Amino acid sequence: MKKHLTLLTSLSLFLFNIVSAHDGSQLWLQGTAPAATNTLGIAKAELAQQWKGGTPVLQVNKSMKGLSAGSFSITIQAGTPTIRSASEVGLLYGAYHLIRLQQTGANVRDTSLVESPSYDIRILNHWDNLNGTIERGYAGRSIFWRNSADQMRRNADGEVNEEDLLHPKDAPEIPSVERLRQYARANASIGINAYVPDNVNASPKVLTTEYLLEVQKMADIMRPYGIRTYLAINFASPMVIGGLSTADPFDKNVQRWWTAKVKEIYKLIPDFGGFLVKANSEGQPGPNDFGRTHAEGANMLAKALKPFGGIVMWRAFVYSPSDPDRAKQAYLEFQPLDGQFLDNVIIQIKNGPIDFQPREAYSALFGAMPQTRQMAEWQITQEYLGHSNHIAYLAPMWTEFLQQVKDVAHCPINNALSPARALTAISAVSNVGNSPSWCGNVMAQSNWYAFGRLAWNDELSACQIADEWARLTLFPDCHDAAATKALASVKSLMLRSRETIVDYMMPLGLHHQFAWGHHYGPEPYCDIPGARPDWMPSYYARADREGLGFNRSSSGSNATGQYPADYARLLDDPETCPYELLLWFHHVPWGKTIQHRCGDRVVRENLWNALCHHYQHGLDEARAMQRDWERCQGQVDADTFADIQRRLRIQARDAQWWKDGCLLYFQTFSCLPFPDDVEPAVHDLDKLRAIKLGITNYECPSQELLDSVR
């Protein structure tokens, strides 16, 4: 055992050394996370260490109670600011806002503003397993569960498995309390006020007293930062850990079990937020198993939580194959339940009807349940956008979604989604792990930041958020001409990144052409005998000798019919359907002329040529992103520069892999040549077909492994 301790100690020293101010661990902040246990104390400490100017006045002002919780005003006169809010947490948000204004170079001499959040609950979902792994996590292991008993394997003598000790997956040895406080501070600084520390594929164990005591510790750290704790729960918990023979929501013993469990939780965590539930989806248990509806299941939990002010976030991500089109499934299952959910239930709906693709149509469920509270679920972790290898700034994807819903529902999404503003919320699946940079790489932090900012103010532009984030994170102390030029370059890179990924992965409305399981590389040719058809890329691409795309129009699956009439008509006709969604809704002949935009050019050409041009443009843009980054050399720290440079190189190589894999495969159907201005493939289809990446759903892929196959 001695040997192990020595190893651990030297490892700690080593790892501690590499966690420097330059590794991205500071995120967009300066100074340290105040350890005060009251919110006002934190606000003052932050201003003291970060604000440069007249001493700020902080006022709890009851007259601001009419505004939504957390709202604040800032008035600065001759450099001396006054922050007012109805609550201490509002003052904390005001403090961070003031600091951000100063650090992004805004006017902080004389100004006046009021800020009010777009959503009441601004929540991060962590898909962290109790064993410390993270499903779809690409930034190391969990920051929440790393100390739990089963994180490290132990032998019969209780000694930790040597391999776990030697390969702690880049875990910096910061004490976990400190790490959680930094996490809380980071969230508070951008207005995030809630989190779920366990995976939606939830372990029943999280509701055991042993684990709830762990959750209590987390909640105590989070509370001063205005952050409430929620838990993802397993619907079968009463059976697995309660010893009951059923989890039927109509069963009195089940109801009693939940009531008692909720009471136990609130005793430990008085400000507990509620439950997040994935039920009857991808093998998870749920009320359907007992002949009950989603509403009946959700309401049972809601009743138990109601006395304490808790809520249920019930996920609509379901696709049991009762309809030939998976994209219609959530609507088919949930829309008929409108009006049946209690008012402390909110339906959590992924932005698109499939699953966090680089581009989707918005989910038709939004706005289709006027008597039901709804919230959006976004994905910050890049499950489908190149993991932490590809640089993808996601704000343009999220603002596109917000705009889509707004355009179709003719009102902002927060109003559209929740009647009378009774309860508004927005969520996203986090990309945080215990890697030194929190998110796998520094650029990926921008998405955590952007989610927080959009959750606070969903009218911010992707460009404005990129500007803020890059100034705070990459150029914190630097406002000279060279830094300004580098900043412009980083913003260009960020703002083009998502469309670039769409172009080299799945342009024109193509979707889910990902490799089986890990969703990293392309596998349009994937064919797993006996697997569910709707887990196969060919199900979505529908490539054949005729053409390409999924006919979801009224002549096909009629998914278009799930949308509001005007929008449905637009989508239903290939001539008026936006080109970005063409193959999402239509099976289009290879030779059909379409009008589309590729980069800055509007082009009319046949589908095959258009497809080729988008893939080429994606590859060109991946190279252009590299160029943008090269211009930052010397302006950002050398380690960060090298790390992102390395990832952009992988991204450019992967863009080629995607382009070649998809075009060569689709060419076996189109039988048409590449247009002359499209680079010929450099890979062989047969070789690409043979690539099998050993990435599981739960482990971060090893870079060596990824490199070895290309």
Place this chain on the structure above:
Amino acid sequence: MKKHLTLLTSLSLFLFNIVSAHDGSQLWLQGTAPAATNTLGIAKAELAQQWKGGTPVLQVNKSMKGLSAGSFSITIQAGTPTIRSASEVGLLYGAYHLIRLQQTGANVRDTSLVESPSYDIRILNHWDNLNGTIERGYAGRSIFWRNSADQMRRNADGEVNEEDLLHPKDAPEIPSVERLRQYARANASIGINAYVPDNVNASPKVLTTEYLLEVQKMADIMRPYGIRTYLAINFASPMVIGGLSTADPFDKNVQRWWTAKVKEIYKLIPDFGGFLVKANSEGQPGPNDFGRTHAEGANMLAKALKPFGGIVMWRAFVYSPSDPDRAKQAYLEFQPLDGQFLDNVIIQIKNGPIDFQPREAYSALFGAMPQTRQMAEWQITQEYLGHSNHIAYLAPMWTEFLQQVKDVAHCPINNALSPARALTAISAVSNVGNSPSWCGNVMAQSNWYAFGRLAWNDELSACQIADEWARLTLFPDCHDAAATKALASVKSLMLRSRETIVDYMMPLGLHHQFAWGHHYGPEPYCDIPGARPDWMPSYYARADREGLGFNRSSSGSNATGQYPADYARLLDDPETCPYELLLWFHHVPWGKTIQHRCGDRVVRENLWNALCHHYQHGLDEARAMQRDWERCQGQVDADTFADIQRRLRIQARDAQWWKDGCLLYFQTFSCLPFPDDVEPAVHDLDKLRAIKLGITNYECPSQELLDSVR
């Protein structure tokens, strides 16, 4: 043993099936190789099976004796040809020429021509080892030595090693007599009249009676096709197989041994051509080991051969490090010996002073020994041009060399090299192995063809030869518009290929930046502790903070001083030195403005930008070659199309590897950014440094291995 025989039989059937007319095994010929034992019979058989027109008249015409051996005339009147020559082999050449005229679409109704070879000896060197492997061979195993006792490993019971049986390296099971006859026919059809079947790194065993009986069989097959047999010999043979204590050329016993051995050879092979000798080079024994000069060693062998009309081809490829510049070594060792060689010795000199690089200055030895017979040695096998993975048509490299020598010496090379035409010769290292396509791929056959055609007529243009070859090989029965278009595309691909390789491997006079040992990929960063400096790429590139290139001017190693005065002056000044050889002769500052041509553009820019632009252009051109080939789909047979397509993809990937590896490495010295119109690197220098390909000098690289590292 039964089991092995069964395996062998089924293997033979399988392999026989895949050797179809479409696999390139036919080369540029149609029909089968006549088995006649007299030359006239072969000529008649070839005309009978290939000529379409009036029955040709073949006349041995003594009045043509004034022309060099093998000369012929063709007169066609109203479609009926008459071929005249002083010898039967001349009639055979005439027959092949007539057939070629017809198959390439020339006028064969009424025409008249005389053809006379540029060189007396037109000889292929095969670097084939007696165990069946081929040094620097990328097309399978030897066609000469595959039946020798030690080709396949056997166990104590004499059974063949199962692995050798199962993996016969793509060896088609054509009986080796048939294969050799096809080889003889292919050579005769393009005028090649000599070959050396064993490696210049020669085994003394080849002179044992056991092996000489094998060589006799080969010679018997070759003779009717007008092809004479030579042998590469080991200078220490009298010691190793003769049991003598020395190989000193002044030793009487040594002289007697050689005299007796030569007599034995001529008894078996009356038309034996002579010896090819690599002596005191890269570890081979030679006269220097006994205190004698190259001339003294060569003359000893020449005396033994003289009575039978045999000659000695003595290689000048030496570089024992007596001078700090390897490029000067051959000149330093050989030039002072001018006038000391007997008249049946001919010095065989590689085209450039280093070693078959994609571009070299010509070797200053050419023309510098007016009293000595000289011949050029070219390399058909692509040791330094991407093995059989890259498509490289080498005629432009060879015609460039011929033109260089002609320009500097003010006369054609065949006259320049040999006084009074007493003995003229030209040689090349073959790329032939037992792969179905002979040369590893069909396109590589063009270089065998081109060598033969240039050896016959060194004023042919690379373009004309490409046209002939492509028509004969790829479009033999097809003269329609589509084929004509495809032909133009193939020619474009071929004619740009060599300069493309120069650009993506080593532009502007860079040389030998190859990976240690196998010479496939880039390794400018190669550093093998304790290795000879002149085996290291850094020795040649001389990259430093100042600039790049080897100062061989008068202020440096003064290699320029070895050239004729006018040319030396031109080379010596970086302002007048051709840009293609700039870094060959000069160490140029990174920031110095140079004028150069990149593709079609003449540009003035600094060295670093010029270097970047050449690498980029090489990559662009590798892609353009892919496009050229794509246009041949449907016009060449499907297997050939797919095979070359696959190789061009590898080539494009490798071009990227070269560009990234070299530019990233040189950038560590220049510290300058890529110009904006140059694609950023997609590889990491550290990853590229770590690549180690398991290719030996003697084995064809496995494609899987090559693929696995990129």
